Structures are given as structure tokens and as C-alpha cells.
Amino acid sequence: MVKSSSLALAVLLAGLSGSAIAQDKPVLTIYTYDGFASEWGPGVPLKEGFEATCGCTVNWVAADSSIGTLRKVQLEGESTEADIVLGLDTAIAGEARDTGLFADHGLELDHLDLPTAWTDAQFVPFDYSxxxxxxxxxxxxxxxxxxxxxxxxxxxxxxxxxxxxxxxxxxxxxxxxxxxxxxxxxxxxxxxxxxxxxxxxxxxxxxxxxxxxxxxxxxxxxxxxxxxxxxxxxxxxxxxxxxxxxxxQIEVAGILKSSPHQDLARDFLAYLTSVEGQKVIPTTNWMFPVVDLGGDLDPAFADLPQPxxxxxxxxxxxxxxxxxxxxxxxxxxx
Incomplete structure (x- = not known):
């Protein structure tokens, strides 16, 4: 009986310890559009790839459109739970910038391969067409x-x-x-x-x-x-x-100033624009990657006629x- 009680107490303490560890793991909340976060979209493999190295949990929060994600964060303002808004594009980046809610990303993006040079200090591109x-x-x-x-x-x-x-x-x-x-x-x-x-x-x-x-x-x-x-x-x-x-259309992501996970958010954007992260994009979001994937880009994309x-x-x-x-x-x- 004593042994059983000791065992039960040990199991209980181990469970409490595990819960504490789980609670200590940071949660990176990313607002995006529903197609990106869907089971067939880029969100699933990107979450798995980043979580494998970050010691964190990626939490996708999906709106019905990328314009919807901007409207959501505009309504929430500085009280938003979002660390990152992902899925805006260059057509609405100016409106997003004018909210004053977005932080500089601080990343070196010299490796990008886009139709135009990228110099934006706040928004990071992740695909285009x-x-x-x-x-x-x-x-x-x-x-x-x-x-x-x-x-x-x-x-x-x-x-x-x-x-x-x-x-x-x-x-x-x-x-x-x-x-x-x-x-x-x-x-x-x-x-x-x-x-x-x-x-x-x-x-x-x-x-x-x-x-x-x-x-x-x-x-x-x-x-x-x-x-x-x-x-x-x-x-x-x-x-x-x-x-x-x-x-x-160049789709972009940005970090919210109110995010308590600035470094983690920056790490995610670095992963998103890495070769590993970009390999996910073409056959899940059906857009071009923003880095040169060389032979890893399927010929179905590489051979498409372009303007x-x-x-x-x-x-x-x-x-x-x-x-x-x-x-x-x-x-x-x-």
C-alpha cells in the first residue's frame, strides 16, 4: 500500500512537471488566410519543420482571406494575440504599414530571387506570381x-x-x-x-x-x-x-510590435525564407518561391510561360x- 501510494505520488508529480514544461513552451500565434492554414496548405509542413527546431508551438489562426487577417488585427490593435500576420500582399502592405502595428523584421534578405529587388524593412516576402x-x-x-x-x-x-x-x-x-x-x-x-x-x-x-x-x-x-x-x-x-x-502579387508576412516573442517571430520568418521553408511553397500554395530552388523546383513550375x-x-x-x-x-x- 505504501509502495502504491509512493508510485501514485511519483506519477502525479511527473505529470505536474510535464504540464509545467508544456506551459513553459512559447506559443507563436500566426494570423493567416484559411487556404494557407488548411490541411493541404503550406501551414502544416511549415509548422512541423519549424517546431522541430524552435522548442515552441506554432498556432495558426485563420481568417477567410488575407484582407480578413488585416481587418482582424486592425480591430484588435495592440491587444492582438498575433505575433505574426502572414498572407498580406504588396497591394495592401501600405495600409498595413500605416496602422503602426508592425515592427521592423531586422533580417538580411540578400538571398531572395524576385521580379523586383526587395528592400522593405517591415514585411518579408514568401511567395509570388x-x-x-x-x-x-x-x-x-x-x-x-x-x-x-x-x-x-x-x-x-x-x-x-x-x-x-x-x-x-x-x-x-x-x-x-x-x-x-x-x-x-x-x-x-x-x-x-x-x-x-x-x-x-x-x-x-x-x-x-x-x-x-x-x-x-x-x-x-x-x-x-x-x-x-x-x-x-x-x-x-x-x-x-x-x-x-x-x-x-508578392505575399508577405510581418511581425507585430506587440508580440512578446520578437526573436522567435524573427526566427520563423528566417525559416520561412530559407531553402528548407521555401521548398514547401510551390506545391502547397501553388506560387513561385522567393529563393532560387534550382533543381528542387518542379519542371511544372520551371517550364511555365511567364510575362x-x-x-x-x-x-x-x-x-x-x-x-x-x-x-x-x-x-x-x-
């Missing part, structure tokens, strides 16, 4: 080679796009048209109006319409065909390349004018 319209070789003989050629197609050729107020691809299309056409943007939107089947809240809704054959083309990314090649063995879905050039010209807009210009440009677009298409 250019916006483009997908078409299916089984349903179209040839794609338009510009917005103006798209406008000139018969009105029964329909496209599905996303709302710039809720989806970053929709905002990306808005900036693409503005970067390519400037003051002519309302004219381009008016020309596109007869072709717009619908404007969906999120990318997945419009892409489903395209896959179901309800839309002839859909706004997505130049890397989207890689998914169909690798996951389905389907080579019929391609990106239409426009002669005026394409606007790129000859990358269009750009200044961050300050985007931040100052995006609301007006959205109103301009909606007035033209509604």
Missing part, C-alpha cells in the same frame, strides 16, 4: 493577348473575377488595369462589363465557375496551371499572357488611391 486569366484549350481555340482583345471578343465569352474589397486577386486585377492603362482604366472596365459573368467574394468561388464551364476565363495566377499538371495530369488549362504586361513585362505601382500611390479606384471600377461595371 503574376495575375492572369486562365483559359482551357478544350473550350477556346486561342486566348486574347491583351485586355483590348478580350473586350473585342463576342459578348458571350464570359469571365469570372473577384471583388477587390474582399479578395486580393480582385484588388490585383484593379491595380493591373490601372498600371497598364492609367486614366483609361474606366474605359477598360466599361469594355469588360459585358464579359463579366459575376464578381465573386473570393477566388475559390470564381475558379469553381471556370472549372464547371460556366465561365470561359477566370482571374487567377500564371502559376495556377501547375496545380492541374501536377495534381490532375491536366495540361489543358493555361494562363493567357497579355502584351501590355502583368501585375505581380515579359512586370507592371508596378508605387505603394504610396496604391494606399492613397485604392478606395477611389475601387469606386471607379464598380461604377463602370455595375
Amino acid at each position: 503574376h495575375f492572369a486569366f486562365m483559359w482551357d484549350t478544350d473550350r477556346m481555340d486561342a486566348p486574347p493577348a491583351s485586355f483590348e482583345e478580350l473586350i473585342a471578343l463576342p459578348e458571350d465569352v464570359k469571365i469570372a473575377i473577384q471583388d477587390p474589397r474582399s479578395a486580393t486577386p480582385g484588388l490585383g486585377l484593379l491595380l493591373w488595369v490601372k498600371a497598364a492603362y492609367g486614366d483609361r482604366a474606366p474605359e477598360i472596365w466599361a469594355g469588360l462589363k459585358p464579359h463579366i459573368l459575376t464578381i465573386t467574394r473570393e477566388w475559390s468561388e470564381s475558379y469553381a465557375l471556370f472549372l464547371d464551364g460556366e465561365a470561359d476565363m477566370v482571374l487567377s495566377y500564371t502559376t495556377s496551371p501547375a496545380y492541374h499538371i501536377l495534381d490532375e495530369g491536366d495540361h489543358t488549362i493555361k494562363a493567357a499572357l497579355f502584351e501590355e504586361g502583368h501585375f505581380a 515579359d513585362k512586370t507592371l508596378r505601382l508605387n505603394e504610396a500611390e496604391i494606399t492613397a488611391n485604392s478606395s477611389a479606384w475601387i469606386e471607379e471600377m464598380l461604377a463602370a461595371v455595375q
Whole structure:
């Protein structure tokens, strides 16, 4: 009886000790969008890889979109539980920066391989691709080679796009048209109006319409065909390349000033942009990595046709004018 009691006490103390150790392990909370944190997204292998070395627990908190993650942290302010916001892009980085909630990352990022040099002190890129319209070789003989050629197609050729107020691809299309056409943007939107089947809240809704054959083309990314090649063995879905050039989406992550785990958050961003972390990105988030993976990048990505010209807009210009440009677009298409 005495032995049994001693054993029980030892087990109880060991359990309490284990609980204390578990409680001492830091938790790194990262706000992101639902696709990133899903079981098929990059979040699972990135969590496993980083936890293997950090002595911490990675806690993903998912919103319905990357714009949703920004809105969440804006509402919470300095009381947010987030250490990192991951999944913003360069189109909304200026708005995020203006909140004053983000810290400098302090990382050396000379190893990055992007369409443009990276000098941002607060946001760290982790993937990129250019916006483009997908078409299916089984349903179209040839794609338009510009917005103006798209406008000139018969009105029964329909496209599905996303709302710039809720989806970053929709905002990306808005900036693409503005970067390519400037003051002519309302004219381009008016020309596109007869072709717009619908404007969906999120990318997945419009892409489903395209896959179901309800839309002839859909706004997505130049890397989207890689998914169909690798996951389905389907080579019929391609990106239409426009002669005026394409606007790129670069997704980024940033550390919150209010985070009590500044060093740990910085270590995670360093891991995210390492070769090991970047190997995860292409076949889980279906975007290009931000480092040169050499032979480790699947040929389905390496061989994808890409735009000859990358269009750009200044961050300050985007931040100052995006609301007006959205109103301009909606007035033209509604």
C-alpha cells in the first residue's frame, strides 16, 4: 500500500512537471488566410519543420482571406494575440504599414530571387506570381493577348473575377488595369462589363465557375496551371499572357510590435525564407518561391510561360488611391 501510494505520488508529480514544461513552451500565434492554414496548405509542413527546431508551438489562426487577417488585427490593435500576420500582399502592405502595428523584421534578405529587388524593412516576402486569366484549350481555340482583345471578343465569352474589397486577386486585377492603362482604366472596365459573368467574394468561388464551364476565363495566377499538371495530369488549362504586361502579387508576412516573442517571430520568418521553408511553397500554395530552388523546383513550375513585362505601382500611390479606384471600377461595371 505504501509502495502504491509512493508510485501514485511519483506519477502525479511527473505529470505536474510535464504540464509545467508544456506551459513553459512559447506559443507563436500566426494570423493567416484559411487556404494557407488548411490541411493541404503550406501551414502544416511549415509548422512541423519549424517546431522541430524552435522548442515552441506554432498556432495558426485563420481568417477567410488575407484582407480578413488585416481587418482582424486592425480591430484588435495592440491587444492582438498575433505575433505574426502572414498572407498580406504588396497591394495592401501600405495600409498595413500605416496602422503602426508592425515592427521592423531586422533580417538580411540578400538571398531572395524576385521580379523586383526587395528592400522593405517591415514585411518579408514568401511567395509570388503574376495575375492572369486562365483559359482551357478544350473550350477556346486561342486566348486574347491583351485586355483590348478580350473586350473585342463576342459578348458571350464570359469571365469570372473577384471583388477587390474582399479578395486580393480582385484588388490585383484593379491595380493591373490601372498600371497598364492609367486614366483609361474606366474605359477598360466599361469594355469588360459585358464579359463579366459575376464578381465573386473570393477566388475559390470564381475558379469553381471556370472549372464547371460556366465561365470561359477566370482571374487567377500564371502559376495556377501547375496545380492541374501536377495534381490532375491536366495540361489543358493555361494562363493567357497579355502584351501590355502583368501585375505581380508578392505575399508577405510581418511581425507585430506587440508580440512578446520578437526573436522567435524573427526566427520563423528566417525559416520561412530559407531553402528548407521555401521548398514547401510551390506545391502547397501553388506560387513561385522567393529563393532560387534550382533543381528542387518542379519542371511544372520551371517550364511555365511567364510575362515579359512586370507592371508596378508605387505603394504610396496604391494606399492613397485604392478606395477611389475601387469606386471607379464598380461604377463602370455595375
